[in-house]
Amino acid sequence: MIRVEVGPADFDIGAESAKVAGQGGGAISSFVGQVRDDGNLETLELEHYPAMTQKALLEIAETARSKWSLHAITIVHRVGKLTVGDNIVLVVTGSDHREAAIESCSFIMDRLKTVAPFWKKETRIDGKTKWIEERASDVEASEKWNA
Amino acid sequence: MDRSIKIVYFAWVRERLGLEEENIAIGGGVKTISDVLDVLKNRSDTYADIFSDVEKLRFALDQDYGLPASEIGAAQELAIFPPVTGG
Numbered sequence: 001m002i003r004v005e006v007g008p009a010d011f012d013i014g015a016e017s018a019k020v021a022g023q024g025g026g027a028i029s030s031f032v033g034q035v036r037d038d039g040n041l042e043t044l045e046l047e048h049y050p051a052m053t054q055k056a057l058l059e060i061a062e063t064a065r066s067k068w069s070l071h072a073i074t075i076v077h078r079v080g081k082l083t084v085g086d087n088i089v090l091v092v093t094g095s096d097h098r099e100a101a102i103e104s105c106s107f108i109m110d111r112l113k114t115v116a117p118f119w120k121k122e123t124r125i126d127g128k129t130k131w132i133e134e135r136a137s138d139v140e141a142s143e144k145w146n147a
Numbered sequence: 148m149d150r151s152i153k154i155v156y157f158a159w160v161r162e163r164l165g166l167e168e169e170n171i172a173i174g175g176g177v178k179t180i181s182d183v184l185d186v187l188k189n190r191s192d193t194y195a196d197i198f199s200d201v202e203k204l205r206f207a208l209d210q211d212y213g214l215p216a217s218e219i220g221a222a223q224e225l226a227i228f229p230p231v232t233g234g
Contacts, residue, residue, distance in 0.1 A: 033234055046233065047157060047158055048157075048233070049155070049157055049207070049210075049226060049228065051210050051224070052207055052210035052226065055210055056210075077233060077234075088233075088234070089233070089234050109234060112233060112234050113231070113232075113233060113234035114230075114231065115212075115231065116231060116233050116234070117157070117207070117226075117228065117231050117233075118231055118232065118233025118234070119157060119158035119228070119229065119231060119232050119233070120232045120233070121158070131158055131159045131229065131232075132232040133229075133230070133232070134229075134230035134231070134232060138234075
């Protein structure tokens with residue numbers, strides 16, 4: 001079934017995959033997004049719109065379930081202050097076949113990046129801060145699923 | 148009819164305003180998100196700077212995405228924020 005979790009706590013990829021696998025099917029796909037090491041990053045802060053986040057993620061999961069035959073979907077997204085190498089996001093999908101599991105996992109990530117109300121702010125080692133801007137390639141990746 | 152609507156701000160919009168949320172009074176002529184933006188832009192130069200370029204902003208009415216032309220109807224909460232960057 002669909003499970004969506006948003007909060008500061010880290011997640012256990014193995015445990016989350018096992019929970020999805022336990023709900024049937026022979027194909028489990030997962031994606032983990034982490035804070036990238038690009039040299040001088042001190043912290044990455046994730047803000048969200050609590051009243052809307054859960055709803056937006058559930059809608060994405062429901063859409064995935066209507067497009068592919070899936071036994072289970074798990075989406076976990078962290079908020080708060082993170083540092084290089086920390087986990088940010090986890091998506092796990094379970095299906096009878098690999099194509100549905102992999103494609104739906106990819107779809108959920110593409111949509112999440114352009115629809116779910118999260119914002120990233122980076123603080124550099126020299127103290128400078130910057131809000132990350134939307135990437136055109138993310139918008140294109142999300143729109144290709146409409147075709 | 149006059150009423151008020153709660154506006155919530157996120158990311159750099161929140162930071163530049165120095166405000167997470169506020170209630171504003173809106174008159175009967177305020178029908179769309181764009182109309183609300185006009186009310187906000189009239190408040191000060193800071194507001195005008197932030198809300199003039201709608202291409203840089205996204206909107207949600209009662210937690211569903213809307214466009215500047217969207218009617219606010221009976222919505223209780225308007226969120227204004229930059230394009231999202233999660234994941």
